[in-house]
Amino acid sequence: MILFGVIQPVMFVVLFTYVFGGSINIPGAPGGSASAYKEFLMAGIFAQTVTFATAGAGAGIADDMHKGLIDRFRSLPMARGAVLTGRTLADLVQTAVTLAVLALVALIVGWRTHENLGKVLAGFGLLLLLGYAFTWIGALIGLSVRTPEAATSGGLIWLFPLTFISNAFVPVNGMPRFLQYIAEWNPFSATVAAARELFGNTIEGVPKSVTGAWPMEHPVLASLIWSVIIIVAFRTLAVRKYRSAT
Amino acid sequence: MPGAIYAEGLVKTFGEVRALDGVDLDVPEGTVLGLLGPNGAGKTTAVRCLTTLLTPDSGRAFVAGIDVLKHPNEVRRSIGLSGQFAAVDEYLTGRENLQMVGQLYQMKAKEAKVRAGELLDRFNLADAADRPSKTYSGGMRRRLDLAAALVVSPPVMFMDEPTTGLDPRNRQQLWEVIEELVSGGTTLLLTTQYLEEADHLAHDICVVDHGRVIARGTADQLKARTGGERVEVVVHEREHIATASEVLRGLGKGEVTVAEHTRKLTVPVTGGAKLLAEVIRELDTRGIEIDDIGLRRPTLDDVFISLTGHVAALEDEDEGTKEAGK
Numbered sequence: 001m002i003l004f005g006v007i008q009p010v011m012f013v014v015l016f017t018y019v020f021g022g023s024i025n026i027p028g029a030p031g032g033s034a035s036a037y038k039e040f041l042m043a044g045i046f047a048q049t050v051t052f053a054t055a056g057a058g059a060g061i062a063d064d065m066h067k068g069l070i071d072r073f074r075s076l077p078m079a080r081g082a083v084l085t086g087r088t089l090a091d092l093v094q095t096a097v098t099l100a101v102l103a104l105v106a107l108i109v110g111w112r113t114h115e116n117l118g119k120v121l122a123g124f125g126l127l128l129l130l131g132y133a134f135t136w137i138g139a140l141i142g143l144s145v146r147t148p149e150a151a152t153s154g155g156l157i158w159l160f161p162l163t164f165i166s167n168a169f170v171p172v173n174g175m176p177r178f179l180q181y182i183a184e185w186n187p188f189s190a191t192v193a194a195a196r197e198l199f200g201n202t203i204e205g206v207p208k209s210v211t212g213a214w215p216m217e218h219p220v221l222a223s224l225i226w227s228v229i230i231i232v233a234f235r236t237l238a239v240r241k242y243r244s245a246t
Numbered sequence: 247m248p249g250a251i252y253a254e255g256l257v258k259t260f261g262e263v264r265a266l267d268g269v270d271l272d273v274p275e276g277t278v279l280g281l282l283g284p285n286g287a288g289k290t291t292a293v294r295c296l297t298t299l300l301t302p303d304s305g306r307a308f309v310a311g312i313d314v315l316k317h318p319n320e321v322r323r324s325i326g327l328s329g330q331f332a333a334v335d336e337y338l339t340g341r342e343n344l345q346m347v348g349q350l351y352q353m354k355a356k357e358a359k360v361r362a363g364e365l366l367d368r369f370n371l372a373d374a375a376d377r378p379s380k381t382y383s384g385g386m387r388r389r390l391d392l393a394a395a396l397v398v399s400p401p402v403m404f405m406d407e408p409t410t411g412l413d414p415r416n417r418q419q420l421w422e423v424i425e426e427l428v429s430g431g432t433t434l435l436l437t438t439q440y441l442e443e444a445d446h447l448a449h450d451i452c453v454v455d456h457g458r459v460i461a462r463g464t465a466d467q468l469k470a471r472t473g474g475e476r477v478e479v480v481v482h483e484r485e486h487i488a489t490a491s492e493v494l495r496g497l498g499k500g501e502v503t504v505a506e507h508t509r510k511l512t513v514p515v516t517g518g519a520k521l522l523a524e525v526i527r528e529l530d531t532r533g534i535e536i537d538d539i540g541l542r543r544p545t546l547d548d549v550f551i552s553l554t555g556h557v558a559a560l561e562d563e564d565e566g567t568k569e570a571g572k
Contacts, residue, residue, distance in 0.1 A: 067331055067333060067336075068329045068330065068332070069334070069335060071294075071299055071327070071329050071333060072327065072329070072333035072347075072394065073350070074298070074299055075298065075299060075322055076350045077319050077322040077350075078350050244301070245299075
């Protein structure tokens with residue numbers, strides 16, 4: 001599980017860096033566009049990786065439902081949120097491990113941070129918070145569908161548009177106007193921008209925002225707010241679903 | 247004084263399906279109630295309502311004297327549930343599973359450990375105790391699941407089809423465990439599709455179909471309702487049917503049914519073996535040669551067919567779980 005969880009983002013790092021890296025020109029980037037893209041890209045890959053934990057969380061919970069384990073827990077005198085909280089925290093640990101391995105690979109292919117350790121760690125903190133928020137979405141999906149297979153695909157499908165219509169892989173400048181609005185208000189973009197800022201990976205020639213969206217102007221705060229909103233909303237929904245699970 | 251498990255007018259609908267359509271139950275303390283019915287009859291839904299997993303649309307229920315709807319968490323302290331699936335964590339060993347459940351019941355870690363050891367011994371799982379439970383056979387998982395339900399020795403137990411899918415040897419073993427449990431004073435509600443199982447384990451039986459209790463009583467009472475004993479005779483020669491029929495009409499207590507092509511005659515009787523001997527003597531006196539004769543008591547299968555008009559075991563296998571899952 002952990003191994004496969006790591007391989008996919010590592011593949012993304014390698015593919016994006018070497019396949020797309022040479023062709024994607026980031027305007028105004030000093031020191032050659034390939035290395036600039038590498039720096040630009042990593043925050044995006046990291047963020048995408050933490051959101052992919054959604055599928056794992058959902059599949060795990062759907063599996064426990066399917067096998068009757070959730071029924072057992074629900075028939076025990078324990079707090080209603082405990083099973084889900086335990087599950088999501090366990091997934092968070094796994095995400096952290098994946099992220100650590102990924103950062104190591106990124107360093108090997110040439111990614112560098114340009115800020116102090118405190119800021120860099122804060123960047124990883126925001127990424128993990130986003131990942132934690134997304135496992136609650138996964139938990140709700142897992143409780144709503146009947147099978148682990150459905151939870152896996154149901155947990156993944158929407159992540160592709162969510163993570164690609166964003167600032168994660170390319171600057172939003174080149175997108176059609178309406179997509180620029182979506183991308184810049186996308187909660188996912190806020191965390192990408194925040195991590196980029198905290199890692200010192202922003203590129204001078206790329207404006208913070210092209211539509212003047214508030215989250216892009218204040219990415220760190222916006223990332224925090226978005227993640228907290230997602231956690232509160234989806235935790236509430238998931239625990240309610242757990243209570244009345246049939 | 248209501249029993250250890252008491253339900254009144256339980257109704258639960260899933261969309262169009264009325265899974266429970268006004269179910270009343272009353273199980274005196276220390277007894278076993280068998281909830282007998284085909285798949286999709288509403289057995290699982292009833293268990294889920296009583297174990298706080300589902301909220302009924304209407305009706306009242308008390309378990310161990312506690313209102314299930316008002317104080318579900320107190321109910322959870324007094325019950326053990328063994329569901330249709332062996333609900334054990336596959337990645338944990340048998341021992342870890344039991345310790346975890348013990349600690350979730352708020353036992354101290356050490357206490358939970360001791361209890362887990364006792365249960366593993368009792369359920370013949372000691373040898374496999376430290377293997378991940380995904381390596382267990384179906385029967386072993388079932389036993390582990392049942393052990394998990396017994397961690398705190400709850401006064402009231404619910405078992406939803408505990409022996410479904412087990413081979414005869416494992417079923418026999420599980421029956422012994424259940425009997426031992428009940429002799430210790432536990433109140434048990436057991437659902438089953440196996441008429442034999444209800445006959446063997448339950449003091450009282452409720453036959454359910456389409457979300458309703460269609461008959462209740464002891465196994466003997468239910469059998470008596472179906473018409474009690476009958477004598478069946480198969481005569482050797484077809485021309486003797488008429489005479490034999492006359493004999494049976496004289497000694498029996500009701501109408502004689504005749505199956506012409508199998509030469510089989512059946513009549514309800516009272517008087518058991520003594521009457522059977524009389525029938526044989528009388529037939530012999532009249533010189534009627536017989537191929538077979540016997541005193542038949544109705545089985546619970548007969549009861550089921552006469553009550554519901556269909557055979558219990560021939561229903562779609564998955565209906566029960568699907569219905570419970572909707």
